[in-house]
Amino acid sequence: xxNSGLQLLGFVMAILGWVAVIVATIIPQWSMSSYANDNIITxxxxxxxxxxxxxxxxxxxxxxxxxxxxxxxxxxxQATRALMVVSIVLGVFGMAVSAMGMKCTxxxxxxxxxxxxxxxxxxxxxxxxGLAALIACSWYGNKIxxxxxxxxxxxxxxxxxxxxxxxxxxxxxxxxLGGALLTCSCTKKSGYNGxxxxxxxxxxxxxxxxxxx
Numbered sequence: 001x002x003n004s005g006l007q008l009l010g011f012v013m014a015i016l017g018w019v020a021v022i023v024a025t026i027i028p029q030w031s032m033s034s035y036a037n038d039n040i041i042t043x044x045x046x047x048x049x050x051x052x053x054x055x056x057x058x059x060x061x062x063x064x065x066x067x068x069x070x071x072x073x074x075x076x077x078q079a080t081r082a083l084m085v086v087s088i089v090l091g092v093f094g095m096a097v098s099a100m101g102m103k104c105t106x107x108x109x110x111x112x113x114x115x116x117x118x119x120x121x122x123x124x125x126x127x128x129x130g131l132a133a134l135i136a137c138s139w140y141g142n143k144i145x146x147x148x149x150x151x152x153x154x155x156x157x158x159x160x161x162x163x164x165x166x167x168x169x170x171x172x173x174x175x176x177l178g179g180a181l182l183t184c185s186c187t188k189k190s191g192y193n194g195x196x197x198x199x200x201x202x203x204x205x206x207x208x209x210x211x212x213x
Contacts, residue, residue, distance in 0.1 A: 003116075003185050006181055007103060007181070009178075009181055010123065010178045010180070010181025011098055011178065013174050013177055013181065014091070014095070014130075014174070014179055015095060017130060017172065017175030017177075018091035018092075018095065018126075018129070020168070020174060021084065021171040021175065022088055023167055024137070024165075024167040024171055025084045025088065025168075027163065027164050027167070028049030028053065029163045029164050030047075030048060030140060031047070031048045031140075031144050031161065032048075032160055033158075033160075044056070044057060044058075046159075048159065048162075049162075049164060050084065050164075051067065051081075053065055080136045080139055080140045083136035083139075084132075084168070087129040087132040087172070088129075089129075090125050091126065091129045091175065094122045094123070094125035094126040094129060096122075097119075097125060098119050098123065099122075100118050100119075101115045101117070101118030101121070103115065103116075116185065119182050119185060123179040123181070123183035123184075125179070126175050126176075126178055126179030126182065127175075127179035129179075130174075131176065133168055133171060133172035134169065134173070134176070137165050137169050138169075140165060141161060148160070
C-alpha cells in the first residue's frame with residue numbers, strides 16, 4: 001500500500017510540474033525591464049518571453065508582438081525554446097508510460113514487477129524532462145545576470161527575472177521529484193521471473209542405520 005501511495009504521489013507531482021513547465025513556456029514574462037540606477041521615470045514596462053515581447057503602459061494597455069524570425073534570435077533563446085519544448089514532449093511520454101505502470105491502473109498486465117518497471121521507466125522520462133527544463137531556465141537566467149552586470153549594457157536595456165523563469169524552475173523541480181519517486185517505487189524482483197513459488201519441503205535423508213526388532 002505504501003508503495004502504491006508513493007507512486008501516486010510521484011505521478012501527481014510530475015504532472016503538476018509538467019503543467020507548470022507548459023505555463024512557463026507560454027507566458028511572455030521571462031524577463032522584465034529593470035529600472036535600477038535609472039534616474040528617468042518611465043511609464044512603459046517591457047517584457048520578453050520565449051515567443052514574443054510585450055509592452056505594458058501605465059494605463060494598463062498591453063501590446064505584444066511575436067518574434068518575426070527565428071534566425072534573428074540569439075542562440076541562448078533558441079536553445080531555451082528547444083529545451084522547454086523537449087521537456088513538454090517528454091512529459092507527455094512520461095505521463096503515458098507511468099499511467100500504464102502504476103498499481104492503481106489495469107493497463108500493462110497483471111504482473112506487478114513488470115508494471116513497476118514500466119512505472120520506473122516513466123519516472124526516468126519525467127526526470128530527463130525536468131532536467132531539460134531546469135537547464136533551460138538556468139541558462140536563460142544566467143544570460144539575464146550576465147547582461148545585467150555587463151558595464152557595456154545600456155541602463156534601459158537591462159532586464160530582471162520574470163515570472164516565467166521562477167515558474168519554470170518550480171515546474172522542473174516538481175517533475176524531477178515526481179520522477180524520482182516513481183523511479184524509487186519499483187518493486188524488487190522476488191522468485192523466478194518475478195513470481196513467488198511455494199517452498200518445497202526438504203526431504204529427509206534416508207537413514208543409514210537399520211532398525212532391528
